[in-house]
Amino acid sequence: MIEGSAIREAGMNKGDIETYHAGGLWHNRVAGENWVLSSHELKDEARLEGTRYAVERGVSHVVRYLSGRLESVDDHRDCGAAELLSS
Numbered sequence: 001m002i003e004g005s006a007i008r009e010a011g012m013n014k015g016d017i018e019t020y021h022a023g024g025l026w027h028n029r030v031a032g033e034n035w036v037l038s039s040h041e042l043k044d045e046a047r048l049e050g051t052r053y054a055v056e057r058g059v060s061h062v063v064r065y066l067s068g069r070l071e072s073v074d075d076h077r078d079c080g081a082a083e084l085l086s087s
Contacts, residue, residue: 012073016060019043019050020068028053031062051076 012018012031019028026046028037037053040046047063054061054076063071 012062013060015057016062017050017054017057018062018064019046020064021066 014032016031017028017037018031019026021027021043025039025041026043027039028046028050029035030037038046038049040049050061050063051074054074058077061074061076063073065071
Protein backbone atom coordinates (compact mmCIF):
# COMPACT_ATOMS: atom_id res chain seq x y z
CA MET A 1 0.00 0.00 0.00
CA ILE A 2 1.20 3.52 -0.80
CA GLU A 3 1.57 5.74 2.28
CA GLY A 4 -0.69 8.78 2.77
CA SER A 5 2.08 11.41 2.66
CA ALA A 6 3.40 9.98 -0.64
CA ILE A 7 -0.11 10.18 -2.10
CA ARG A 8 -0.52 13.84 -1.13
CA GLU A 9 2.96 14.69 -2.46
CA ALA A 10 1.95 13.11 -5.76
CA GLY A 11 -1.05 15.44 -6.02
CA MET A 12 -3.61 12.84 -5.00
CA ASN A 13 -5.98 12.07 -2.17
CA LYS A 14 -6.56 8.54 -0.98
CA GLY A 15 -9.24 6.99 -3.16
CA ASP A 16 -8.50 9.10 -6.26
CA ILE A 17 -8.01 7.29 -9.56
CA GLU A 18 -4.53 7.41 -11.10
CA THR A 19 -3.69 6.69 -14.75
CA TYR A 20 0.00 5.83 -15.16
CA HIS A 21 2.42 3.87 -17.37
CA ALA A 22 4.31 0.77 -16.23
CA GLY A 23 5.55 -2.39 -17.89
CA GLY A 24 4.69 -1.20 -21.39
CA LEU A 25 1.00 -0.58 -20.61
CA TRP A 26 -1.20 2.21 -19.27
CA HIS A 27 -2.96 1.35 -16.01
CA ASN A 28 -5.61 2.70 -13.66
CA ARG A 29 -5.47 2.21 -9.92
CA VAL A 30 -6.96 3.64 -6.76
CA ALA A 31 -4.52 5.97 -5.00
CA GLY A 32 -3.14 4.25 -1.93
CA GLU A 33 -3.57 0.77 -3.38
CA ASN A 34 -1.14 -1.40 -5.34
CA TRP A 35 -3.70 -3.40 -7.33
CA VAL A 36 -4.65 -2.41 -10.87
CA LEU A 37 -8.24 -1.63 -11.88
CA SER A 38 -7.55 -1.89 -15.62
CA SER A 39 -4.69 -2.07 -18.13
CA HIS A 40 -4.61 -0.68 -21.67
CA GLU A 41 -2.26 -0.50 -24.64
CA LEU A 42 -3.33 3.07 -25.45
CA LYS A 43 -3.17 6.01 -23.08
CA ASP A 44 -6.44 7.46 -24.43
CA GLU A 45 -8.28 4.23 -23.55
CA ALA A 46 -6.80 4.22 -20.05
CA ARG A 47 -7.67 7.91 -19.60
CA LEU A 48 -11.31 7.33 -20.60
CA GLU A 49 -11.64 4.33 -18.31
CA GLY A 50 -9.95 6.24 -15.48
CA THR A 51 -12.41 9.10 -15.91
CA ARG A 52 -15.30 6.64 -15.77
CA TYR A 53 -13.96 5.13 -12.53
CA ALA A 54 -13.46 8.61 -11.01
CA VAL A 55 -16.96 9.77 -11.94
CA GLU A 56 -18.54 6.60 -10.53
CA ARG A 57 -16.66 7.04 -7.26
CA GLY A 58 -16.93 10.84 -7.08
CA VAL A 59 -13.15 11.36 -6.78
CA SER A 60 -10.38 13.08 -8.74
CA HIS A 61 -8.67 11.54 -11.76
CA VAL A 62 -4.89 12.00 -11.83
CA VAL A 63 -3.15 11.39 -15.17
CA ARG A 64 0.61 11.01 -15.51
CA TYR A 65 2.93 11.41 -18.47
CA LEU A 66 4.99 8.45 -19.64
CA SER A 67 7.83 9.87 -17.48
CA GLY A 68 5.63 9.70 -14.38
CA ARG A 69 5.32 13.47 -14.03
CA LEU A 70 1.90 14.90 -13.29
CA GLU A 71 -0.05 15.74 -16.46
CA SER A 72 -3.51 16.63 -15.16
CA VAL A 73 -5.93 16.37 -12.26
CA ASP A 74 -9.67 16.43 -12.96
CA ASP A 75 -12.00 16.76 -9.99
CA HIS A 76 -15.14 14.61 -10.28
CA ARG A 77 -16.43 15.16 -6.76
CA ASP A 78 -20.02 16.40 -6.65
CA CYS A 79 -20.26 16.47 -10.45
CA GLY A 80 -23.49 14.57 -11.12
CA ALA A 81 -22.10 11.19 -12.17
CA ALA A 82 -25.27 10.06 -13.94
CA GLU A 83 -25.18 13.10 -16.25
CA LEU A 84 -21.52 12.61 -17.16
CA LEU A 85 -21.85 8.87 -17.76
CA SER A 86 -24.87 9.31 -20.05
CA SER A 87 -23.15 11.85 -22.33
